[in-house]
Amino acid sequence: MTDSLLPKEIVDLARRVVEENAAAGRTVVLAESCTGGLVAAALTEIAGSSAVLDRSFVTYSNAAKQSELGVASDIIEAFGAVSVACVYAMARGALDRSDADIAVAVSGIAGPGGGTDGKPVGTVVFARLEKGQEQPEAEERFFEDTGRSGVRSQATLCALELLLP
Template sequence: MTDTLFPDDIYQLAKRVVEENAAAGRKIVMAESCTGGLVASAITEIAGSSAVLDRSYVTYSNEAKQSDLGVPLDILEAFGAVSVATAFAMAQGALERSDADVAVAISGIAGPGGGSERKPVGTVVFARAIRGEAEPTADERLFEGENRAGVRRQATLCALELLLP
């Protein structure tokens, strides 16, 4: 057992993220919403993380997504905060506002409220943008049967995996 705030699976994956990105000479930036900084926090649990983590944005509100990351209001109004389009814009905005080589964005509905038939609790979207690549990649996941902590935990693990080179 390591001396950490995080469960071993998150800690070990964060350790891989730091080690592998350091070896690749890559800097990373996070744009988090439903995880509220958990991904960046897991990364900074690892000694040497300052060689890898450029910065992190916690943009929980739509206003923060707009002002801090440049997410256009029309995207938020048309598709909502939990959408591939918003995650794309978050990742691209984080990359543009940083010195990082790769950005990962997360937005989701952790619950217990806030879900709908179209976007139930447990819906989380992810996007990854890499400097020099034309378009970010995105994915939507549904973490069914999870409580709020479980959704946030699964989203953190997913985002860490996206940060591996």
């Protein structure tokens, strides 16, 4: 039984992330947009998470992505905030501004508005970058439009999976 406001599936995965990264002696940093801090919230539900979570940047606006993470305005103008180029820059910026070993960045369209034909609601892009790694790993996913909360929950699960060693 848990007293968490988050779904059990998210808390269970967050527990794995904390336990496995703590065992490996690794710390993590997050750069969140559409998840709005849910990934950090999931990790901090777990006792001992302070040994793993260095910090989290919730950069919901484009201006915050630029000022807090150093994402170049021309990246956002050319590719949009929901793009591989943007999450690459978010992950790099988070890692450069922290003492962490691994960064995960997430940006997407949770809805109900904001989608386009090319980037419909449910489009979420992730990047993962480890210290010393030249190029982040990135992927774009499409989550069924299960409502704003559903898209954000699915994105949170995916981001947590990317934090597993």
